[in-house]
Amino acid sequence: MIESDPDHPLDPVIDLSGLTLRRGPRTVLADLSLQVGPGEIYALLGGNGAGKSTTLAVLLGFLAPDSGVARVAGVDPAVAPDQARRQIAYLPESVALYDQLTAHENIAYFMALAGSEPGPDIIDAALDAAGLQSEARTRRVGGYSKGMRQKVAIAMAVLREVPVLLLDEPTSGLDPRATADFNALLGRLKARGTAILMVTHDLLGAADCADRIGFLAGGRIVEEVRPAEGIDVMALHHRYGEVAAA
Ligand SMILES: Nc1ncnc2c1ncn2[C@@H]1O[C@H](COP(=O)(O)OP(=O)(O)O)[C@@H](O)[C@H]1O
Ligand SMILES: [Mg+2]
Structure with a gap:
């Protein structure tokens, strides 16, 4: 701290x-x-x-x-x-994610673009930190609320350090x-x-x-x-x- x-x-x-x-x-x-x-x-x-x-x-x-x-x-x-x-990690007012992909897949994709390949356990830990309920993580983000989409974006911000x-x-x-x-x-x-x-x-x-x-x-x-x-x-x-x- x-x-x-x-x-x-x-x-x-x-x-x-x-x-x-x-x-x-x-x-x-x-x-x-x-x-x-x-x-x-x-x-x-x-x-x-x-x-x-x-x-x-x-x-x-x-x-x-x-x-x-x-x-x-x-x-x-x-x-x-x-x-x-x-x-910088930037959260615009509406977070742009791929609706057809799950939270896990979105994070893996965007992290790969940023040149890193976190494994599933590391992504899970970031989603834990962001407070996204585990049963949602393997669903497509197209059905997510705004708050859930932001949690995915925050998880990415956590991973990017x-x-x-x-x-x-x-x-x-x-x-x-x-x-x-x-x-x-x-x-x-x-x-x-x-x-x-x-x-x-x-x-x-x-x-x-x-x-x-x-x-x-x-x-x-x-x-x-x-x-x-x-x-x-x-x-x-x-x-x-x-x-x-x-
Ligand atoms: N694309 C643009 N072209 C010209 N002027 C713009 C553009 N976007 C915003 N502005 C001007 O800049 C001012 C500030 O905009 P902005 O930073 O978006 O305000 P806020 O986010 O506080 O609502 C606006 O009042 C507008 O006059
Ligand atoms: Mg504005």
Whole structure:
């Protein structure tokens, strides 16, 4: 378990510094800076169009900023996108799996693409860690719920042992029970030292699992809070009305 000590912060694994990014006439990111350390969960909240997915796209090397620098485990994704992506497990809002394949087969396939061949026992252990019920594992994922698909994706993130996990609205469409399970799962990756950046609309869920919550508006972080220090969720909800709307 990696403890974060505010007086001696570990080097950030995710490091965004002064990012500005324009799309057409719009300035989507405006001097955005944010750091996430090893074993830290950072929840990024913001209304529709605030620039949350854009921020993830910069980290993944799909969009280059007009100014400022991003680093993922020391790698600038604008310079070396493939190298940056090898450091990252990314959960898009809807996880892309092959519906005709089972959970096991999907994982074996995607891991092979990433150049590794975990045996069935290793895949099972990862699915155990992700909490996917064993009777589901030999069924085609076409019949899975969103929560079950995410567990398969999380199992892959566990197997890849990458330092960075990026999640885009992972709990939208999950019921409260599945959301709580999911947040508990993130806690396990955190305990392994993974730096986790989660984009979300869910202030309550974020308050439950995140070390820090940043509110994105006008392309920059306008406020940052640490739930462990005690936060007034209702006051935040009022201050960021549309931002915090679930
Ligand atoms: N493909 C695109 N082309 C041009 N502008 C875009 C595109 N996608 C998003 N944008 C602009 O970037 C802004 C931020 O989008 P996005 O990062 O997807 O927001 P969020 O994920 O916070 O809802 C949007 O308001 C939109 O104006
Ligand atoms: Mg988005």
